[in-house]
Amino acid sequence: MQLKPKAPRPTPxxxxxxxxxxxxxxxxxxxxxxxxxVAPADSGLLEDWSVDSALAYYHEDGRILAIEPVVNLAKVxxxxxxxxxNGTFDSLSGSSPNGALTSHTAQTFASPSGKxxxxxTTAPGxxxxxxxxxxxxxxxxxxxxxxxxxxxxxxxxAKVSDEHDFFSVTVNASIAHDFxxxxxxxxxxxxxxxxxxxxxxxxPVPGSDYALSQKNAGKTKDGVGALIGVTQVMTRNWLTxxxxxxxxxxxxxxxxxxxxxxxDSAGNTTGYEFESRPDQRTRKSAYWxxxxxxxxxxxxxxxxxxxxxxxxxxxxxxxxxLRWTLSNRDRYIEPTLRWYRQTxxxxxxxxxxxxxxPTTGFESSDSRLGAFHALTYGLKYAQKLPxxxxxxxxxxxxxxxxxxxxxxxxxxxxxxxxxxxxxxGLKAILVQVGWRF
Amino acid sequence: xxxxxxxxxxxxxxxxVRGENLLAVCFTAMASPCETLLSSTVDAAALxxxxxxxxxxxxxxxxxxxxxxxxxxxxxxENRGTRIEVDEETASLIDFASQCFDLxxxxxxxxxxxxxxxxxxxxSDRIPEAAAIRHLLPLVGFEKLEWQSPxxxxxxxxxxxxxxxxxxxxxxxxxxxxxxxxxxxxxxxxGGDLRANRSPSHGPWQVGIExxxxxxxxxxxxxxxxxxLATSGDSRRYLLKDGVRYGHILDPRTGxxxxxxxxxxxxxxxxxxxxxxxxxxxLLHGARAREYLEEQGVRYWLLQ
Numbered sequence: 001m002q003l004k005p006k007a008p009r010p011t012p013x014x015x016x017x018x019x020x021x022x023x024x025x026x027x028x029x030x031x032x033x034x035x036x037x038v039a040p041a042d043s044g045l046l047e048d049w050s051v052d053s054a055l056a057y058y059h060e061d062g063r064i065l066a067i068e069p070v071v072n073l074a075k076v077x078x079x080x081x082x083x084x085x086n087g088t089f090d091s092l093s094g095s096s097p098n099g100a101l102t103s104h105t106a107q108t109f110a111s112p113s114g115k116x117x118x119x120x121t122t123a124p125g126x127x128x129x130x131x132x133x134x135x136x137x138x139x140x141x142x143x144x145x146x147x148x149x150x151x152x153x154x155x156x157x158a159k160v161s162d163e164h165d166f167f168s169v170t171v172n173a174s175i176a177h178d179f180x181x182x183x184x185x186x187x188x189x190x191x192x193x194x195x196x197x198x199x200x201x202x203x204p205v206p207g208s209d210y211a212l213s214q215k216n217a218g219k220t221k222d223g224v225g226a227l228i229g230v231t232q233v234m235t236r237n238w239l240t241x242x243x244x245x246x247x248x249x250x251x252x253x254x255x256x257x258x259x260x261x262x263x264d265s266a267g268n269t270t271g272y273e274f275e276s277r278p279d280q281r282t283r284k285s286a287y288w289x290x291x292x293x294x295x296x297x298x299x300x301x302x303x304x305x306x307x308x309x310x311x312x313x314x315x316x317x318x319x320x321x322l323r324w325t326l327s328n329r330d331r332y333i334e335p336t337l338r339w340y341r342q343t344x345x346x347x348x349x350x351x352x353x354x355x356x357x358p359t360t361g362f363e364s365s366d367s368r369l370g371a372f373h374a375l376t377y378g379l380k381y382a383q384k385l386p387x388x389x390x391x392x393x394x395x396x397x398x399x400x401x402x403x404x405x406x407x408x409x410x411x412x413x414x415x416x417x418x419x420x421x422x423x424x425g426l427k428a429i430l431v432q433v434g435w436r437f
Numbered sequence: 438x439x440x441x442x443x444x445x446x447x448x449x450x451x452x453x454v455r456g457e458n459l460l461a462v463c464f465t466a467m468a469s470p471c472e473t474l475l476s477s478t479v480d481a482a483a484l485x486x487x488x489x490x491x492x493x494x495x496x497x498x499x500x501x502x503x504x505x506x507x508x509x510x511x512x513x514x515e516n517r518g519t520r521i522e523v524d525e526e527t528a529s530l531i532d533f534a535s536q537c538f539d540l541x542x543x544x545x546x547x548x549x550x551x552x553x554x555x556x557x558x559x560x561s562d563r564i565p566e567a568a569a570i571r572h573l574l575p576l577v578g579f580e581k582l583e584w585q586s587p588x589x590x591x592x593x594x595x596x597x598x599x600x601x602x603x604x605x606x607x608x609x610x611x612x613x614x615x616x617x618x619x620x621x622x623x624x625x626x627x628g629g630d631l632r633a634n635r636s637p638s639h640g641p642w643q644v645g646i647e648x649x650x651x652x653x654x655x656x657x658x659x660x661x662x663x664x665x666l667a668t669s670g671d672s673r674r675y676l677l678k679d680g681v682r683y684g685h686i687l688d689p690r691t692g693x694x695x696x697x698x699x700x701x702x703x704x705x706x707x708x709x710x711x712x713x714x715x716x717x718x719x720l721l722h723g724a725r726a727r728e729y730l731e732e733q734g735v736r737y738w739l740l741q
Contacts, residue, residue, distance in 0.1 A: 018540055023710045025533065
């Protein structure tokens with residue numbers, strides 16, 4: 001067959017360009033001809049970003065009340081890169097234990113600010129709490145993930161948190177490598193945190209007499225951490241993740257507002273001193289999580305964590321998380337049960353007997369360093385709703401958690417103090433309303 | 438749009454759950470299993486989008502099928518020898534075919550369908566007589582049309598066949614419809630020709646390409662983040678005589694099968710139309726398929 005005369009044969013690159021142009025012309029014409037019946041896509045600022053927003057209400061029984069709006073923005077780009085930003089605004093108010101021991105007599109404390117109007121008196125038999133506790137915190141963070149080969153990705157992030165007496169900057173970077181046909185992921189991450197403390201009234205000299213109010217200007221602390229982890233797809237429906245991490249903090253690690261009661265052998269409070277913690281802390285932890293999809297309705301996540309540090313605190317956490325999708329697939333509920341137990345720091349003491357000199361030279365009555373166990377019961381309900389504009393869907397959720405802390409170890413106490421609740425536990429509730437779109 | 442009631446047995450949709458956050462809306466069109474994959478768990482919303490895709494596939498099939506007597510193709514064939522004016526969409530497809538014909542030195546030719554009157558690829562050894570092919574060749578050749586968009590004159594005895602580009606074109610059309618409504622990840626797959634807007638959050642789409650050299654369940658798995666893949670092959674249709682395999686890829690210039698064509702060529706490109714054209718042209722280059730693909734500088738997977 002004879003072909004009619006044609007222009008000289010195009011070069012391959014030229015031919016490819018013309019081929020692309022021809023395809024585009026065809027599809028462009030098609031796009032024009034169907035424009036009339038296409039609904040306009042929304043083109044707002046947040047187009048293509050998935051937005052996760054929540055408002056949390058946290059209340060410790062008789063103590064702190066916090067209201068916390070949280071927003072998280074995420075976008076995955078066509079080339080696999082992703083960006084995410086989050087912001088939190090905390091408003092805390094209420095009463096915070098100052099560390100002093102409950103007593104048979106009334107106790108009067110000066111406020112950290114030194115202002116007379118903020119001095120407060122605790123009634124006999126009551127846990128001393130500073131009723132003027134008020135703080136706001138703004139935290140913003142961002143993370144950028146960049147796949148740089150088909151099986152490697154780099155992630156870098158930063159977080160800044162600001163309170164009137166505390167400023168913190170954290171930077172982190174991690175790298176993940178997939179192999180074994182993407183069934184195995186190895187990851188390694190490092191982080192670095194820089195904190196600057198400017199407590200109201202100054203940073204107390206650790207272990208100094210409360211009455212002397214020896215305080216310095218601002219203090220700093222910083223931390224470095226590293227994590228190595230492996231994630232393994234075991235079967236189609238079973239994913240396991242294991243990681244170990246270590247971090248080390250150095251600097252002023254005291255809580256500047258915590259004091260410890262000094263009592264005599266009769267149980268009378270003779271004075272207070274500021275807490276004194278070591279200026280270093282190294283923590284090591286191991287974490288294991290198994291996620292299993294049992295069927296289209298039910299999936300579970302069971303995680304175990306073990307942590308130990310050179311302050312003598314060892315903790316175990318076990319958490320069981322269920323996700324149960326209801327029959328029509330647009331609703332699910334997530335019950336959560338978390339059990340936590342920790343041993344006390346070597347220098348934890350609810351009070352100092354004036355007759356004894358702390359052997360370590362360190363002491364703290366901060367209940368967070370005591371021996372306790374805690375249970376958290378949680379339930380989340382989520383309802384999926386049609387998306388807005390071009391979004392696939394949105395989700396409305398309500399989450400409630402109840403936290404109950406109980407102290408385990410009690411140390412020998414002067415007879416006179418018996419009958420007082422020296423180890424009040426803590427009960428707290430959290431209610432969170434979320435909207436993701 | 439194709440009315441759902443008109444041929445209900447074919448126009449059925451099925452929703453399958455493929456993962457925690459992955460739905461497939463499946464249907465049949467152009468004699469192929471088709472599906473729309475959506476990162477979604479909302480059946481109603483997904484079904485609505487899946488329906489949109491299916492209706493577009495059925496619309497394109499109905500409009501351009503050479504097997505239907507109510508298609509534009511049938512209407513063009515009925516009006517052979519007469520100068521007719523075609524609609525905008527048909528005109529753009531003929532324009533595209535015209536450019537492909539020029540760019541491929543006549544290898545890609547939508548008028549080559551009449552050769553199937555001589556070649557019946559039924560796995561038998563019935564090789565046509567050379568005379569039968571010579572008799573048909575005068576009816577093949579895009580340059581014999583009178584085409585001045587939108588006016589067409591199809592000479593007597595000739596046929597147009599949009600089958601070689603229709604499926605890929607339908608994928609791109611459906612893709613555009615979805616992309617205008619949805620930014621969350623989705624993938625449109627019509628019988629292995631597919632296009633995705635972006636990766637789901639858990640990683641790239643895993644695309645299974647049938648390996649024609651083995652049994653049909655064996656698949657080659659490719660990772661696709663976004664863009665299109667199209668596969669052309671002569672796996673299942675052939676004639677075998679005296680130990681020679683006559684594949685169903687016919688060279689429109691000779692009327693005979695292209696020798697040593699790969700069993701299957703898969704090409705990645707930004708649109709399915711482009712990917713489909715490249716994979717078809719690669720097959721038509723026969724033994725030179727790999728060389729041709731290398732010249733084009735595209736990602737490809739070739740099975741000999």
